[in-house]
Structure formats: structure tokens, C-alpha cells
Amino acid sequence: MKRFIFISLVILGCSEGDPAPESRTFYMGFTPFPYEATLEAVKFSYEKIGQDGDLINHHFDNGVPWVEAETNSDFHSNVMSDWNYRKTNTPTGHKIYLSVGPINISRNGLANYRAEEDDMPLPAPWNTYKFSDQPVKTAYLNYCKRIIDYFKPDYFNMAIEANLLYFNRPDKWNDYLIFHEYIFTQLKLAYPSLTIFSSVTGVHMLDGGITGSDYLKQREAVKQVLAFSDIYALSLYPYLSSYLGNPYPANMFTELFSISDKPFAIAETGYAAQTFSIEVQPGTFVTISSDADKQEKYIRDVMEACTDRKALFVINFVVRDYDQLWKAIGAPTDFVIAWKDTGLYDENGTARKAVDVWKSYLANPIKN
Secondary structure, three states, rough: OOOOOOOOOOOOOOOOOOOOOOOOOOEEEEEEEEEEEEEHHHHHHHHHHHHHOEEEEEEEOOOOHHHHHHOOOOHHHHHHHHHHHEEEEEEEEOOOEEEEEOOOOOOOOOOEEEOOOOOOOOOOHHHOOOOOOOHHHHHHHHHHHHHHHHHHHHHOEEEOOOOOHHHHOOHHHHHHHHHHHHHHHHHHOOOOEEEEEEEEEEEHHHHOOOOOHHHHHHHHHHHHHHHHOOOOEEOOOOOOOOOOOOOOOOOHHHHHHHHOOOOOOEEEEOOOOOEEEEEEEEEEEEEEOHHHHHHHHHHHHHHHHHHHHHOOEEOOOOEEOOHHHHHHEEEEEOHHHHHHHOOOOOOOOOOOOHHHHHHHHHOOEOOO
16 A cells, blocks of 8 residues: 555645744754765765764664574675664764664565565565564564664664554554564663654644544554653654645644653654655656745744754754656656655755754754
8 A cells, every 4th residue: 555645735824933942952863865876975965964963863664684683693794784884974973863664664564674685575484474473573673682782872763653554554553562562672671771662653643634544543553652662753744645735734743742741753754845746546646736945844843843842853854855866766756756855955965945944953052
């Protein structure tokens, strides 16, 4: 099932917002996702992370080395060279936010296999396992421990956007919760002082946010996740919803941020700065109209809301638009296009209006 369903349209509104406060509670950063598959692009991302943030998100949503992790064998060099490059290029002094995923990129089952390549099909017997099967629990716990020990993060996301499994495959949810409780409990025993959590998507918990989603049931599923999570961490992309590129509800942040009183963070976010069309079903396209002004307004709104909520950190997922990478892989119109224009820098590396808002907050010292 496609990750997003879009339907309704409303009319755009905009406000300038208040100036940035003189201090902030939250760290700010990005993932090192490059705009194209070149060393120059990778260097650009790391340089901007160093200049425009004080936190880096090493985000692994490309499979799990299940086979090797179960027996604590060596991981393939493809995995380890990636880890080494990321660690070596992490800016000195930056906080480290590490996120991994036991759920696949389609959010409908067990994560794919990672070894000599990323996101390979699960080999037998892994393609028959449930989340709660002991080999899965053993392998994932070993994997988490090994990646924690390697990167030594300040924040560890053990399950990216966990509640999307409930949205896509509610029949697998109870089985996943058994797995979720086990992994969290065991990790907290091993790393009692580490902030360990699972991120959850926000628009699924809004009335009208995702057509076909029972937002009240989604909130209950999120609360089940949060029962075994140190913090409440949101993945939030309002334009990838029934709101499209139109105004999100004025009370969106207040409503979402108050669902839990646990310490809060924006696990990942972004807003498209250009209009694009996405294929939601074969031959069916939805156009999302946006521009740099809308992106700037969103960045301002989310910063103000995070200031009020005393957030721990905020991640804008993409540093720079990845038009070059998108074209190189055939310019697909499926979900790959959804984040293409969410960079604070456009495809030419030129700063957008949102950068000024971002930097106005970054310039303020952290005050917990």
C-alpha cells in the first residue's frame, strides 16, 4: 500500500510569526542525505550540517543485517564502510541522533535484509518470521547494541515511524508490540542513561490529516508505542496529507504536541518548497502546490511550536534538494519525489528563505 493518500483542498493562508527567542531548548540538525551520488554532494551535506546545526541524524532505513546479527557475526563491508564514513565525518562537538528501523520502508512488515546491498529481499527463513519470533528479537537487539556501541549516540530511535505499521497492517500490530516492548526493555537494561524511543508519524493522528485513517485509533496505537519510549518524537510532513500544499489547521501543533506529556522532539520534518505531482496509484496523480514562502512559514511555525513545547531536538531531514539524484534514478513519480524539494537549500545549493529563519534560532544558545 502506498504510504500517502491525498484528497482534500483548502485555501492558503500565511503569517509572519514572532521573532526567534533569545535561547532554545532544542538541538537542530539534518541527515547527511546527499543531493546526488557523488563525493562532492556528500561533502556538501556534511559541511552544511557542521555549519547550520549542532546535531546530526544518522538515519538507517535501508534494511537490517538480520542473518549476521542473530549470531553476532561480522557485518558485510558494505555496512561497515558506511558506518565508518558517517562516524569519521560527524562534525566535532555535534550531538548524535541515531535512528534505525525494524519495519520496512513501505511500513507494512519486517525490514528488508542489508548485506552486500541495501534493502535486499529477506532470505529464507527470515521471509516467514513474525516480529515476535525469537530469531527476530535476538537479531534486532544485537543489531541495536552493536550500532549503539559504534556511534555512541545521545539519542537512539529504535523504530522509525512505528505507528505506520498499524495504519498499513493492523493485523500485525499486536505481534509488533510484543517485539517493541522486548527491545526497549532490554536496551534500557543495557543502556539505562541513553534516551531510547520510537518515532511516530503526526498527520495520521489529525482529524482529516490522512483520508482513510481513524485518527483516534491512531492515537491509541501511538500511546501503546509511547508506553515503551523515553520521549515522544514526531515525524511530521503536513503537505504529505489531505492538506496537500494548503494551510494545515491553525491548531495542528498544539493538538499534536499535547498528545503525550513526555519529553518531546521532532524526529524528522520538512516542507516542499516547489510544486510537484505524485503518483498515488497507477495512473492517478495528485499535485501538491507549494513554494519557498510556504516552506518558510512552516519552518517558522514549527520552531515557534517547539519553543513553546521545550523540544529536545528538531531535524529537517533533507539539507539540499536532490533533483540530481532523482533524475539519475529515472525521475520516478512515486514516493521518491515526495521529499525532493524539502531542502533548505535548492538544487543549485542556493539558500532559501527558510534558512534565515532556521539560522535565527540556531544562533541562540541552548538553555535547558
